[in-house]
Amino acid sequence: MYFKPRASEKLANPTLQRALANFKERFVGARTEAVAQVPNFEELREAAKAIRNRALANLDLLLEEFERNATARGARVHWAEDAEAAARIICEIARTHGVKKVVKSKSMVSEECNVNDALEAQGVQVVETDLGEYILQLAKEPPSHIIAPVVHKSRDEISDLFAEKHGTPRKTEIAALCREARDVLRPHFLSADMGISGANFIVAETGTTLIVTNEGNGRMVTTLPRVHVAITGIEKVVPTLEDVALLLRVLTRSATGQPISNYVSFTTGVKGAGDLDGAEHFHIVLVDGGRSKLLGSDLWEALRCIRCGACMNHCPVYQTVGGHAYGWVYPGPIGSIVTPAYVGIENALDLPNASTLCNQCGVVCPVKIPLPDLQRKLREQQVDRGLRPWTERAALRLWAWVAQRPGLYALGTGIAVRMLSAMGGKERLLHSLPGASGWTGGRDLPAPAGRTFRELYRKRAVRQ
Amino acid sequence: MKVGLLVTCLVDMMRPRIGFAALKLLEAAGCEVVVPETQTCCGQPGYNSGDRRAAQALALKLVREFAGCDYVVAPSGSCAGMVRAHYPELFHEFPEHLAEVQRLASRTYELTDFLVNVAKLKEVPGKFSGTITYHDSCAGLRELGVQGQPRGLLARIPGLKLTEMKEAQSCCGFGGTFSIKYGDLSAAIADKKCNHIQASGADAVVLGDLGCMMNIEGRLRRRGDGKTRVLHVAEVLAGMTDESRE
Known part of the structure; x- marks a missing residue:
């Protein structure tokens, strides 16, 4: 991973620079407004932090409780020690159920585990249905932001891409582009055998997984196909639904500046006897992938993250180079912590250093992760392990x-x-x-x- | 009260006038000011570059040098923030020094914060005619809550008009060694700050940290702006902005 040359390349890309300027204006402004409308937002941040700390302190017990309750409602919980294991498990599920086509809603953990590649390698068709992710699948690019994956692309580029890939007349209106995507995606929802979603949280007391979305595709992915697979990290567990209610209040405001997202979909167990919809088979894949190692380390606070993206939205470095410069799944300040933690500190030497330590991320983080302090700890580890250039030392x-x-x-x-x-x-x-x-x-x-x-x-x- | 002036290494080397401006302001506020002669660096470069041991050695040196002072005051949010917000964490593994370090940390202030909230400066000696815009440096703002203090003091100078630039609170891209390791990225961030400064139409950008100051001034000049002045808040407040009187 070479952050530096990639960053220089991004600085010289005027289309990207324009896209990033628009993006910053929109997301930073929206959060500021949304937060101002809640009189006690600082107290909510403190409470959200406490919930996440409690969950992490009891992670093992809560995960067992989650498994018990999910299993009791007909779901099956799979434990994946690393990314490869997660991909293997999902491929196995697809094989067992004779799956030919998968529709997916947005999941960063599935990016972490290269689920799409693994499924396609065994002949399964995978269709991303989040609009941004769908665009990126057509363009064969990875997401550059965890909640606004296509933020690096201009509308013009998307117009060209749709005309080329769909073989339709070029459209420039956003509404027309959305309609075209919807027309293409609708038959896939109806014909897919399996839906893959992520999970923003999993709830121990009920065995529920839930996703926070704005487009409605997530709800179709989790209810229409006969098999539903939810994949997420083991750190996403929270004790109760009450906890979820509080976390949602800080999550969507921090992410998009919405008081609540258009959809919050809770999935508990399989389709029951009298139910009209829902999956017949529900598999939940919980990925460790370095998380349990992080838990015992002095970077553990990064595990509080609820993936809102506020840290990157407010980061002067992210705002200037975009997400692809960071080189792995998670960009921005949180990426500069979890990337070295998950792929190896020696494989991401630039990331914790490519920060001004301005702490704009730390003051907006809804669960108060001290991101600059963690970047500094990683810098100390690099020095201790002799990984810095001798001239600098x-x-x-x-x-x-x-x-x-x-x-x-x-x-x-x-x-x-x-x-x-x-x-x-x-x-x-x-x-x-x-x-x-x-x-x-x-x-x-x-x-x-x-x-x-x-x-x-x-x-x-x-x-x- | 006996106040130790933490000159900071950058002021010592790059713009000593700021040190004398701080001295003048503290004396105007009725403080007895001492300037420990052996002071060098607070240890921030090492601390932020992962060299914890080097930072600890320099921190301990500073703590001892200022031990006899009632307060420590620095014309820099980032150096004051280093002492106040980070020294206690830095001595985490040396409990035998912790009490001493914490005592000093809690008595360390950024200059304008100290003038407003502790010394309660009455008369601001400065003179300035023109429009200024204020850049909030990251450490001062987010580690020490320095925001209203400099603006309040500046507002008391007759003839000075404050106009806010867009995104005054966003980072200028300095980041210590970041500015050298990732020079083009740092300059690109500085560029955005310079755009906002120029768009504000101010005659001068005023700020409280040498790092930001060198970064912003360096980028403005490279862009060909030789006109917009870049001044430290202490210089303006003390009425020491005249280049010819150095």
């Missing part, structure tokens, strides 16, 4: 060594400011500086005054 060590010796420090800084001042010339600006091209590539360096405060202060003291 040497520079920092030298700085710290000199800064512990005030006499030497005064001498060194005195010389440095004189040199820099001289280099600044009449303009009082440095346009380039050997060894600091990272800075001077895009900025000048204002020249220092030429004497340190320490020198001037001593002189003044002598005069007095």
Whole structure:
């Protein structure tokens, strides 16, 4: 994963830059408004954090309780230790039920586990039905945001894509594009043998899985086909429905600025004797994939995440390079924590460092994850494991060594400011500086005054 | 009250005038100011780059240097935030130093916060005629709650008009070593800040942190804007904005 070159490429892409500017305006504005309408939003954040902490503290017990209750209502719970196991389990379910076609609603955990590829490899047709995910499936691209997956694309690009892939006249109206997608997708809902959904939460006391959606596709995916598979991470469990009610209040406001999403679909067990709809077979695949290891570590707070996306919406880095630059499933500040945690710290060295630590993410996170603190912890782990470039280590060590010796420090800084001042010339600006091209590539360096405060202060003291 | 001025390494090197401005303001507020001569760096570069041990050594040095002061005041939200918000966490594994560190942390303030809430500065000595816009630096704003303090003080300067830019609270892209490691990304974020500053029509952008200051000024100048002034809030409040008097 190479964040740096990808980020540079994204900076040079004007279509993406325009899309990101629009996106930021819309999502940041919507959240600000929605939060202002709740008088005690800060208390809600505190309560949401407490619920998630309680769930994580009792994770093993709650998962067992969930399995008991889901099983009692006819669902079957599968435990997947890693991504490969999850894909294998889902392929096996498809084989057992003789599945030829799958319709999917949005699920980031399924991205994590490459479920689509695995199913397609055994000849199953997979159709994404979330509009954004459907567009990306046509374009053969991964999502660039966890709730607004296609945010990196312009409407023009989507018009071209639909005309090309659907073989229809090019449309530019959003409503017409949506209608076209709906016309294409409707027959798939009716003919699919299996629906795959994610789960925003799973509820221990009832064995319920639930999804939060805006398009209604999720409800069709979970009720129309005879087999329903819900896949999610083990950390998504919460004790009670009451807890869900509170979490929903912070989730949708933080995500899209809605007081509630258009749909919140609760699925509890299989279709009962008198029920008109619902799946006959309900499989729930709970994925560990590094989560239980995270639980015992000093990054555990990242597991509180309820995947609202507010951290990325408000992140100056995400707003400038978009989600694809991050290189794996989860972008933005939360991605900079869970990516190294799940794929290996040495495989994502840039991510925790590519942050200004501005803490805009931390102050909007609905479950108060201290994201910059966690990024800093990962930076410490990189240093401890010798994963930083030696030049950087040497520079920092030298700085710290000199800064512990005030006499030497005064001498060194005195010389440095004189040199820099001289280099600044009449303009009082440095346009380039050997060894600091990272800075001077895009900025000048204002020249220092030429004497340190320490020198001037001593002189003044002598005069007095 | 005896106030230790934490000059900060960037002010010491890059713009000593800010240190003298802070000194003048603290004295105007009736404080007895001491400037520990051996002070160097608060340890933030190491702390934010994962070198915890280096940060601990420098932090302990700072704690001892300022031990005799009633308060520690820095003309920087990020250095004051380092001491106040992060030192206690940094000494987590050294309980023998914790009490000492916590005592100092709780008495450490960003300059404008201190002038308003502790020293209760009456007369603002500064003079400035023109329009300014204020950039909230991240650490000052989100670690220390510095927002109304500088604006309130600036509003008391006759002839100064404050106009708010769009997204005053968003990061300028500095981020310490981030600005060098990810230079083009950092400059691209700075660009957005510069757009808002220029769109505000202000004669000067005023702020409270040297890092943001160098970043914003560096980007403005590179874009060819030699006109918009970039001033530290202490310089404006102390009436020390005149380049020729350095």
